[in-house]
Amino acid sequence: MSLRSDWPDATTVHAALAPASALLAERRTLYQLAVEVLAPGRPRLSAEELDNPLFRFQVGEALAGRASFDPGAEFGLTDVTTELGSGQARLKLVSGAAASERFAAGMKVIHAQGGQPGPPPRLLTEEAGKPFHDSLRIAEAGLAKAREISPALAEDLLPHTDLLAVLDPSTSGGLVSASSRLFPGLILIDRPECPYDVAEALIHEGAHQKFFDLAITHDFLGADIARDRIFHPSWSGAKWPVEQVIAAFHAYACLAQFAEDVARSGETSELGANSLLRTARERETEIGRWLLDAEDALEIDARWLLRTFLREDTESIRPKASADMAPNGRYVLNPLVKMARMAGTGRVLLAQPGNPPSLHWIDGEAVDVVDRLEAHPLSPAELDPGLASVLAGLVDSALVCRVPESAVESTAE
Numbered sequence: 001m002s003l004r005s006d007w008p009d010a011t012t013v014h015a016a017l018a019p020a021s022a023l024l025a026e027r028r029t030l031y032q033l034a035v036e037v038l039a040p041g042r043p044r045l046s047a048e049e050l051d052n053p054l055f056r057f058q059v060g061e062a063l064a065g066r067a068s069f070d071p072g073a074e075f076g077l078t079d080v081t082t083e084l085g086s087g088q089a090r091l092k093l094v095s096g097a098a099a100s101e102r103f104a105a106g107m108k109v110i111h112a113q114g115g116q117p118g119p120p121p122r123l124l125t126e127e128a129g130k131p132f133h134d135s136l137r138i139a140e141a142g143l144a145k146a147r148e149i150s151p152a153l154a155e156d157l158l159p160h161t162d163l164l165a166v167l168d169p170s171t172s173g174g175l176v177s178a179s180s181r182l183f184p185g186l187i188l189i190d191r192p193e194c195p196y197d198v199a200e201a202l203i204h205e206g207a208h209q210k211f212f213d214l215a216i217t218h219d220f221l222g223a224d225i226a227r228d229r230i231f232h233p234s235w236s237g238a239k240w241p242v243e244q245v246i247a248a249f250h251a252y253a254c255l256a257q258f259a260e261d262v263a264r265s266g267e268t269s270e271l272g273a274n275s276l277l278r279t280a281r282e283r284e285t286e287i288g289r290w291l292l293d294a295e296d297a298l299e300i301d302a303r304w305l306l307r308t309f310l311r312e313d314t315e316s317i318r319p320k321a322s323a324d325m326a327p328n329g330r331y332v333l334n335p336l337v338k339m340a341r342m343a344g345t346g347r348v349l350l351a352q353p354g355n356p357p358s359l360h361w362i363d364g365e366a367v368d369v370v371d372r373l374e375a376h377p378l379s380p381a382e383l384d385p386g387l388a389s390v391l392a393g394l395v396d397s398a399l400v401c402r403v404p405e406s407a408v409e410s411t412a413e
Contacts, residue, residue: 006311007281010207010254011156013308017214017301020156022344026217029340030359033349034059036338037357039071051162052077053186054106060182065356077102080125081163082136086144089158091202093139094165097127103165110180110188121171124191128168135166135191142198149199150261153254157206160213164202166191176274177201179208181247197272200258204276207254211247217361219299221246229294234286235279242297246306249291252276252284253309284309326392330377330403333370337399350399360397365390377403 014020028050035042038059049055055075062069080096094103100123111120124132146154162185167175169191177189177200187205192198214220221243231240240248259277262268271277288310295303300319307314338351347363348370362370369390372378380388394400 007253007256007260008309008311009152010257010309011152013305014156014210014214016308017218017305019344020159022342023210023213023217024159025344026342026347026349026361027213029342029349030216031056031059033338033340033351034063034357034359035069035071037351037353038062038069042071049075051185053163053183054102056185057106057109057183060184063356063359077163084136084140084143084164086140086147089143089147089154091143091158091161092163093136094123094163095126095132095136097125099123099125099165106183106186109182110178113180113182114178116173118173119171121173121175121188122168124166124168131191132166138192138195139164139166139198141195142192143202145195146199146202146258149265149267150203150258153203153257153261154206157203157210157254160209161185161187161202161206163187164189177205179205179212181208181212184212185209192272194270194272196262196267196270196275200255200272200275200277203258204251204255207251208247210254211250214301214305215247218301220302221297221299229297231287231290233283235283242291242294245287245291245294246298246302249284249287249306249309252280252287255280256284324392324396325388326380326395327402328380329405330379331373331391331395331400332377332403333373334399334401339370352398358397360399362394366394369394373400 014023018026028047031050032045035045052075054077058067058069058073058075061067077092080094080099080102081092082095084091084093103123107120107123124135126132146158164187167188167190172190175188175190177187179187187201187209189198189201229242231242231245232238233240255276259280262271262277276283288306291298291306292310292312295306298306300317303317304314306312307317334352336353338353340349342348345363346367347361348367350360350362350370352358352360365387369378369383369387378391380391383391391400395402
């Protein structure tokens with residue numbers, strides 16, 4: 001196992017894209033603003049509510065246009081979870097017998113997503129007795145182990161996880177650990193045998209959770225271009241679309257760093273039988289090399305992430321230039337658009353009502369244009385070419401609308 005120290009530190013890479021606290025704030029703001037558009041008048045939600053994987057699933061389905069949003073739905077988990085703690089780290093473990101019913105629909109969705117035959121796996125809860133309580137003890141020890149071995153990496157990844165669920169091994173079908181982008185914040189693991197089973201799962205799936213949050217707040221994947229790109233990993237017969245490939249690349253980069261920390265601690269022999277740590281760096285490299293040949297399927301932030309982790313040149317990465325110009329006329333911010341400003345980063349989230357609604361993150365020059373539009377109408381002729389192109393993009397996204405000529409003439413009179 002390599003002990004090379006010249007690979008980029010994942011926490012530094014993440015912080016360059018978005019400081020940890022800022023990323024969490026932006027993710028929560030996205031869900032809050034989405035609810036304000038989907039269910040106007042609903043009271044503001046607490047951080048605990050905004051982090052709830054069942055709640056986030058419902059919001060995600062509504063934003064994707066696959067389901068309507070039910071503002072009266074209840075997602076409370078306090079009565080079916082037990083809090084695990086290690087230092088300042090906290091993680092909820094699914095524990096109550098009633099959880100099986102509460103998560104039944106979600107487990108069916110996750111199982112269908114994986115394409116496995118048969119019924120979905122069952123959760124291991126308190127009614128199982130000793131197997132559950134043994135798992136609870138190991139899970140808490142695993143949380144502590146992750147923080148002990150890689151304190152900075154654990155601190156960076158674990159805040160993006162909300163809930164850990166242990167599966168009944170008689171129904172898990174050999175699954176070791178899993179996350180679903182449909183239920184962000186939820187980690188599933190098979191019944192653990194040792195603390196490292198849990199520690200590795202928290203780093204592995206925590207990396208996926210961090211990636212999910214980056215992907216919904218930054219420019220990561222060009223869906224149309226990526227649709228026909230398929231990766232065939234050398235270690236399995238799987239077929240991965242680009243969305244899965246870049247997520248796996250990021251997870252293996254984090255696992256490889258954790259593997260080096262484990263090796264430095266002298267505890268490699270304590271790893272679980274299904275550990276991926278021994279091959280994490282090799283897999284990261286294999287996946288990364290394939291992605292470099294498919295870079296046009298990635299947006300600017302994902303390309304920077306890929307190249308930074310692989311120690312490749314990032315200076316050549318530039319935003320896609322647009323020569324488009326908005327038609328002549330005067331423009332204002334769409335009055336139906338809702339806005340949230342991030343004090344920490346200066347970024348702005350704009351929500352456009354619709355069926356489904358659409359959300360757009362903007363920064364830099366786009367924020368400057370929006371600020372000016374809030375003050376008074378603008379025409380392309382008043383802006384330099386770069387800002388005029390930004391205005392055109394806002395018009396294309398329906399965030400900005402043209403003032404009717406009659407209204408302009410009336411104002412002039």
